[in-house]
Amino acid sequence: DSGVTQTPKHLITATGQRVTLRCSPRSGDLSVYWYQQSLDQGLQFLIQYYNGEERAKGNILERFSAQQFPDLHSELNLSSLELGDSALYFCASSVQVNGSPLHFGNGTRLTVT
Amino acid sequence: ELKVEQNPLFLSMQEGKNYTIYCNYSTTSDRLYWYRQDPGKSLESLFVLLSNGAVKQEGRLMASLDTKARLSTLHITAAVHDLSATYFCAAENSGNTPLVFGKGTRLSVIA
Numbered sequence: 001d002s003g004v005t006q007t008p009k010h011l012i013t014a015t016g017q018r019v020t021l022r023c024s025p026r027s028g029d030l031s032v033y034w035y036q037q038s039l040d041q042g043l044q045f046l047i048q049y050y051n052g053e054e055r056a057k058g059n060i061l062e063r064f065s066a067q068q069f070p071d072l073h074s075e076l077n078l079s080s081l082e083l084g085d086s087a088l089y090f091c092a093s094s095v096q097v098n099g100s101p102l103h104f105g106n107g108t109r110l111t112v113t
Numbered sequence: 114e115l116k117v118e119q120n121p122l123f124l125s126m127q128e129g130k131n132y133t134i135y136c137n138y139s140t141t142s143d144r145l146y147w148y149r150q151d152p153g154k155s156l157e158s159l160f161v162l163l164s165n166g167a168v169k170q171e172g173r174l175m176a177s178l179d180t181k182a183r184l185s186t187l188h189i190t191a192a193v194h195d196l197s198a199t200y201f202c203a204a205e206n207s208g209n210t211p212l213v214f215g216k217g218t219r220l221s222v223i224a
Contacts, residue, residue: 033211104157
């Protein structure tokens, strides 16, 4: 158990809808990362937060947004969902802003129908 | 832009055999990580390699790093079925850029 908690585990929704994925980092970790894993694209970095502030942005679509709250949990919001957004979304956390190993949650499997 | 390439992407090997997975990265990297992922599961950290010539071993897995060649290897010794999984390498360079992952090597160990 990595100590990173993601909810829900599974999510099935229709195109055009909006969903929110939730992540609680390991105790003591200040940095939270979101990754998208799909069969054809592999693991793609979406966005990173450190102690409530956005630190780095990757291949995140404009339809997607995220935030990290004062208690350090993070939410990833996906809107106007398309079939191609179906993927496994991982949250990871680390102690530092960079240079320390990432600890991954169990992921949220999103299916858009 | 840091890019990470792994090969092979698929590997089927017999129990008891040895094999190596290769990980090349395109620009200077401060750290190199290896992760394991079982089907439908999360990623588990295996090794962190911090400097040129670093070698780490855990059971039948040994990882090494050659920063001059921008190459890391994951060597599997006397494979067993329990090693069947997807193995990812990931590189990180200085600054605020998070880990960049390779596409993963799906390893299947067969009797």
